Amino acid sequence: MTYKQIIFDNHLHLRRDGRYLDAIKDFKKVGGTHFVLCQYPMVQKVIQTKSYESAYAETLKMADEIQKKIDISVFVTVGPYPVDYMRLKEAFGRTQAMDLMKKGMDQAADLCMEQKCIAIGEIGRPHFLVDKEIINDSNEILFYGMQKAKEANTAVVLHTETTTPKQCQELVNMGKKAGLTKEKIVKHFAPPLILEDENYGLMPSVLASKKNILKAIKKGTRFMMETDYIDDPRRPGAVLGPKTVPKRTHELLEMELITQEKMSIIHKENPEKTYGINLE
Numbered sequence: 192m193t194y195k196q197i198i199f200d201n202h203l204h205l206r207r208d209g210r211y212l213d214a215i216k217d218f219k220k221v222g223g224t225h226f227v228l229c230q231y232p233m234v235q236k237v238i239q240t241k242s243y244e245s246a247y248a249e250t251l252k253m254a255d256e257i258q259k260k261i262d263i264s265v266f267v268t269v270g271p272y273p274v275d276y277m278r279l280k281e282a283f284g285r286t287q288a289m290d291l292m293k294k295g296m297d298q299a300a301d302l303c304m305e306q307k308c309i310a311i312g313e314i315g316r317p318h319f320l321v322d323k324e325i326i327n328d329s330n331e332i333l334f335y336g337m338q339k340a341k342e343a344n345t346a347v348v349l350h351t352e353t354t355t356p357k358q359c360q361e362l363v364n365m366g367k368k369a370g371l372t373k374e375k376i377v378k379h380f381a382p383p384l385i386l387e388d389e390n391y392g393l394m395p396s397v398l399a400s401k402k403n404i405l406k407a408i409k410k411g412t413r414f415m416m417e418t419d420y421i422d423d424p425r426r427p428g429a430v431l432g433p434k435t436v437p438k439r440t441h442e443l444l445e446m447e448l449i450t451q452e453k454m455s456i457i458h459k460e461n462p463e464k465t466y467g468i469n470l471e
Contacts, residue, residue: 196451197470199458200226200436201396202313202348202379202417205253209422214433215261222437225264225462225470228254229313229348229379231422232272238282243271243295251307266468268348269302270314270336271295273329277317285328292332300339309466311340312348313379319352330365337369337376346375346466348396354381356389363391377415377465380430383407385414394465399431399439408449412456415465416440 200218203226205211218226233246247269254265271292279288302308314336316329333349340347349362363373373392381395383406397407399416407414416439418431440458443449459470 196455197224197459198222198437198440199224199415199462199470200399200418200420200433201377201415201462202227202229203420203433204229204231204422205257205420206231206422206424207253209424210433211253211422212257212260214420214422215257215263218433218437219261219263221434222441223263223433225266225458227266227268227309227417228257230267230269230272232275234272234275234278237271237275237291237295238278241283241291243269243291243298247298247302251302264470266309266466267307268310268312269308270299270311270348271332272313273315273333273350274317276325276329276332277321285324289328289332293335296332296336296339299336300343300345303340303343303345308345309468310346310348310377311336311343312346312377313350314347315349315351317352318350334365334369337366337371340375341370344467346377346394347371348377348379350379354378354384354395356384356391359384359390359393363393366393374465379417380419381414383410383414385410394461399436401439401442404439404443405448408443408453412453413461414457415461416457 230250236246254267257265299311366376376393378393379396381397383403384390385395385407395414396417397403397414416436418435420433
């Protein structure tokens with residue numbers, strides 16, 4: 192069975208010193224049509240310039256280059272990566288680090304309002320054990336980012352510790368206080384928690400391992416698929432390689448584990464509703 196419709200990878204990163212264009216050529220070669228280029232952490236650049244502006248500009252420049260050199264659709268998300276806070280705090284102290292990251296939220300929201308980006312992200316909290324002060328400060332920065340997303344009428348893409356139903360409820364409640372609807376909260380690197388009583392209505396971006404996607408499609412279609420490809424020369428193919436989402440899609444269709452209509456909901460309808468974009 193050939194699937195000729197949209198195949199959307201909701202979250203991957205690229206680096207100029209990585210496979211860069213070749214990674215996207217691989218994605219396209221196996222059927223990929225659209226993807227989200229998520230801001231790669233560039234904390235050294237932020238420290239040097241005391242701003243996220245140049246890091247965001249570099250990501251947008253990469254997206255422009257890709258679209259000019261490869262016939263493929265690229266969408267961009269930018270935001271202050273949560274782990275940056277620890278390096279910025281070392282370099283500038285707690286107050287200035289928080290101010291820098293909040294200003295990074297302002298700049299990301301501006302780019303969304305200019306329709307150069309489709310969401311603020313990835314933002315949130317460190318994914319490893321940190322002290323209470325860092326968690327509290329990260330939550331304050333995240334809440335500010337959610338408020339900016341509400342003002343910009345855009346989504347947020349969240350990076351946090353391991354996803355659980357309790358954590359999803361916390362994030363949805365935080366969004367509600369910020370005025371951000373749960374449908375605009377995308378949980379990156381999500382396990383197959385796709386039912387509302389598991390995720391409280393946020394949009395899960397499920398890591399496209401075979402195990403995860405098989406579990407997800409048994410429950411329904413309200414999720415997106417991602418590789419979280421990091422394009423790191425030291426870790427080839429991590430987290431998942433750029434071919435994964437198209438290959439997984441074709442595999443499931445060939446095995447008749449899902450219909451083309453249901454796959455279209457995952458790859459087209461869900462991204463369109465979440466980000467307010469039109470996929471053609």
